[in-house]
Amino acid sequence: MAGVTTASRMSLGAVASSEALNPVAFGEAITWGNGNGAYWIQGLNGTVGSKYHDLEIWFNSSQQSTWTTWWAFTWATAGQTQQTNAMNQSYYYSGYSSGSSQGTNNGSYAYNYPNGYSSYGHGYCIYLSNFSSSSNIKSWHGRGGYTNGNATSYVTCQQGGGSINLTQPIDSIYIQNGYNNGSSSYQGFTVFGRRPK
Numbered sequence: 024m025a026g027v028t029t030a031s032r033m034s035l036g037a038v039a040s041s042e043a044l045n046p047v048a049f050g051e052a053i054t055w056g057n058g059n060g061a062y063w064i065q066g067l068n069g070t071v072g073s074k075y076h077d078l079e080i081w082f083n084s085s086q087q088s089t090w091t092t093w094w095a096f097t098w099a100t101a102g103q104t105q106q107t108n109a110m111n112q113s114y115y116y117s118g119y120s121s122g123s124s125q126g127t128n129n130g131s132y133a134y135n136y137p138n139g140y141s142s143y144g145h146g147y148c149i150y151l152s153n154f155s156s157s158s159n160i161k162s163w164h165g166r167g168g169y170t171n172g173n174a175t176s177y178v179t180c181q182q183g184g185g186s187i188n189l190t191q192p193i194d195s196i197y198i199q200n201g202y203n204n205g206s207s208s209y210q211g212f213t214v215f216g217r218r219p220k
């Protein structure tokens with residue numbers, strides 16, 4: 024480029040590589056495994072609450088009884104072993120055989136539909152903001168999908184979001200469905216810490 028010397032370009036390179044401008048990792052996988060039946064993923068804040076503001080969870084949920092049923096999840100604080108009426112959500116799903124629905128659900132869990140049979144369960148991703156905060160209520164949003172092998176009419180998109188009226192840090196999530204008899208072979212999950220402190 025006319026008028027720009029090699030020395031000038033080198034000095035810009037030195038500035039760009041300074042420590043203050045080095046990229047920071049967005050997050051890391053912190054735990055993963057498989058759930059049996061209705062299942063808890065626990066110890067989230069205790070494990071990485073000091074390192075991250077947010078969480079991202081990818082999970083599968085299924086059951087061994089019928090082609091479709093509902094599914095839901097609940098956020099919980101440390102030591103909590105049952106659902107509380109702290110969940111506020113909006114949900115939406117749409118599919119050919121599943122139909123379409125949208126609405127709100129305020130109570131003990133965040134709802135969506137459908138949840139599939141055996142290896143044809145659904146996958147979902149949830150992002151939870153400020154999970155480690157001890158002073159603010161939390162917000163989440165999620166998206167996912169369901170299909171049923173070659174029965175393509177069951178293809179369904181799912182999404183939702185909401186808040187949790189808890190100021191304590193979130194330490195676990197409880198995942199359930201209409202039968203709660205899913206096999207650990209088809210209910211895998213991975214949890215990521217996001218937005219480093």
